[in-house]
Amino acid sequence: MKKLLFIALTLLLSVAAFASGTIDGEIQKQPLNISAIVMFLIFVSGTLGITYWAAKRTKTAKDFYTAGGGITGLQNGMAIAGDYMSAASFLGISGLVYMAGYDGLIYSIGFLVGWPLILFLISERLRNLGKYTFADVAAYRLQQAPIRTLAAFGSIATVILYLIAQMVGAGKLIQLLFGLPYELAVVLVGILMIMYVTFGGMLATTWVQIIKAVLLLSGATFMALAVMSHFGFSLEAMFAAAVKVHPKHQAIMAPGGLVSDPVSAISLGIALMFGTAGLPHILMRFFTVADAKEARKSVFYATGFIGYFYILTFIIGFGAIIMVLNNPEYLDLAKQAISGGSPILGGKNMAAIHLSHAVGGNFFLGFISAVAFATILAVVSGLTLAGASAISHDLYANVFNKHGEVDEAKEMKVSKMATIGLGIVAIILGIAFEQQNIAFVVGLAFAIAASANFPVLFLSMFWSKLTTRGAVIGGSLGLATAVLLVILGPIVWVQIFGNETAIFPYKYPALFSVTVAFLGIWFFSITDNSDRAKVDREAFEAQDIRSQTGIGAEGASEH
Amino acid sequence: MTKEQVEQVKNNPKYQKLVKERSRFAWTLSIIMLVVYYSFILIIAFDPSLFGTRIGDGVMTVGIPVGIAIIFIAFILAGIYVRRANGEFDELTREVREELGDIA
Numbered sequence: 251m252k253k254l255l256f257i258a259l260t261l262l263l264s265v266a267a268f269a270s271g272t273i274d275g276e277i278q279k280q281p282l283n284i285s286a287i288v289m290f291l292i293f294v295s296g297t298l299g300i301t302y303w304a305a306k307r308t309k310t311a312k313d314f315y316t317a318g319g320g321i322t323g324l325q326n327g328m329a330i331a332g333d334y335m336s337a338a339s340f341l342g343i344s345g346l347v348y349m350a351g352y353d354g355l356i357y358s359i360g361f362l363v364g365w366p367l368i369l370f371l372i373s374e375r376l377r378n379l380g381k382y383t384f385a386d387v388a389a390y391r392l393q394q395a396p397i398r399t400l401a402a403f404g405s406i407a408t409v410i411l412y413l414i415a416q417m418v419g420a421g422k423l424i425q426l427l428f429g430l431p432y433e434l435a436v437v438l439v440g441i442l443m444i445m446y447v448t449f450g451g452m453l454a455t456t457w458v459q460i461i462k463a464v465l466l467l468s469g470a471t472f473m474a475l476a477v478m479s480h481f482g483f484s485l486e487a488m489f490a491a492a493v494k495v496h497p498k499h500q501a502i503m504a505p506g507g508l509v510s511d512p513v514s515a516i517s518l519g520i521a522l523m524f525g526t527a528g529l530p531h532i533l534m535r536f537f538t539v540a541d542a543k544e545a546r547k548s549v550f551y552a553t554g555f556i557g558y559f560y561i562l563t564f565i566i567g568f569g570a571i572i573m574v575l576n577n578p579e580y581l582d583l584a585k586q587a588i589s590g591g592s593p594i595l596g597g598k599n600m601a602a603i604h605l606s607h608a609v610g611g612n613f614f615l616g617f618i619s620a621v622a623f624a625t626i627l628a629v630v631s632g633l634t635l636a637g638a639s640a641i642s643h644d645l646y647a648n649v650f651n652k653h654g655e656v657d658e659a660k661e662m663k664v665s666k667m668a669t670i671g672l673g674i675v676a677i678i679l680g681i682a683f684e685q686q687n688i689a690f691v692v693g694l695a696f697a698i699a700a701s702a703n704f705p706v707l708f709l710s711m712f713w714s715k716l717t718t719r720g721a722v723i724g725g726s727l728g729l730a731t732a733v734l735l736v737i738l739g740p741i742v743w744v745q746i747f748g749n750e751t752a753i754f755p756y757k758y759p760a761l762f763s764v765t766v767a768f769l770g771i772w773f774f775s776i777t778d779n780s781d782r783a784k785v786d787r788e789a790f791e792a793q794d795i796r797s798q799t800g801i802g803a804e805g806a807s808e809h
Numbered sequence: 810m811t812k813e814q815v816e817q818v819k820n821n822p823k824y825q826k827l828v829k830e831r832s833r834f835a836w837t838l839s840i841i842m843l844v845v846y847y848s849f850i851l852i853i854a855f856d857p858s859l860f861g862t863r864i865g866d867g868v869m870t871v872g873i874p875v876g877i878a879i880i881f882i883a884f885i886l887a888g889i890y891v892r893r894a895n896g897e898f899d900e901l902t903r904e905v906r907e908e909l910g911d912i913a
Binding site: 489 | 810
């Protein structure tokens, strides 16, 4: 049955891929890119092969959620990097460097510095306490149903917002790179992601991440080396050439307008740092390794890969300034005729893509395009698995089904159904949001992760006086504040709703919403005199011992 | 874990040593990372021209090596922690678990 469905979906997919060759007449910015499509098909067949292999090894719930807990530190570090280095950060940050120079580096650093903190304070405790989802940890000593409901709500909200951003990005990118229609691209991504996750679970998802991380890092390394060799490996020579041709000249070597006021700067920093530590698909990765030792190693490797990647994107952005900016081959001549300047084809986020053509010709352009597509696929798979786990493990098995034993086979079935459901939701939302301004979506996902997921998780591990009531009220307040401030802020209130001025003046709400969450949790915990509060507080010591020593922690499965 | 067992673990001198030293180490490194990052962010917020100051006669500015250095600092701090935690602290954890016998 499983095998049949697998074959049917594969067939459907190849039909979709074939059909794409015959559909045209849409508004397409680029002709069909054959080398990109061939390389992408190789990637897809390889990963589907892995999914088939993984499906045979995925029998229990533990296999499905955590790949049996047997992933090594290095593999998991690669997979974490694969989860984190999205197409948005590859194309977005190199595009930002291309436009504004130094400001791109400010973003990269913000995205990176959360990792050491996750390592020092969170990763091993998380591994020692949890089983499948971060809600296992947050609800360890607190009342299961309310905490898991809150955590699942925070997870699903984060996952869906992130999925929308990825889906819309995927549709546009594929339209541009491969010359396929938007809707077809979104449907393709949705079907592939459902296949990876439902059949191969965490094992397939992990290997898709690892392969994608290797491809992305090799491609980016090649581009950076090509740029550097052009200047005899002298950074000074490269910067000098960029300063000369960029319209902003020397200003690209210093902080520009990205973070203009102190409140925004600090707020962005908090969102990036704490948001990373509250992303459910990232937190889930810590349960795939055997013990705390491997969990630590995985963050160390991930920090290295991610940091290295950001240095590469910085060089790539500067390379694009030099090789793409004034090259008529990559300019949008129609747009230039109207608005002047030197706009590039497909917008600034295409800087890295055009650079790949400039340094490696059509073949390498095809490779990087396929890698960008693979990157999106890998990220959405990780997200979907995390969202499905929140539905099946937190809501189904521990909230709705609190009476009696949970049937593991049934929990897995619910998880697979949730995956298909999330996949369909992602496809529908991806198509619905095509024409929408989605600039706020990833920011909102990070704000929710930082203001609802992170404070509850963090205090559950570090603060003995935390109670169920405090966590539920404070976490909900953080979530509500984040959502409200994003709606009232400049992006949604002014750019989308078309109002004159924003009610809340800052783009990043995290400074305020995280503060509200922590204060709320603190206040409603210390004033909690219920019987449940007593239970919550008394259980802290035993929890702390387990989190410190790993006594009683989940091990890896036998096979 | 029963109340007696919790007391037994808490009174174990090696457990106390593990918790105390590891917490201190982890928080020290965290504070270093936070100070480094927020100094960077606050300079950008209050005095961005400082990072625009040129080094030597070329176009290179102070901000570039500082930014790259923060990426390296993040990686190095992570390495320092993993080295000590996976060596000394894990060894101590093993000893604690051995002494606790039945509980562990």
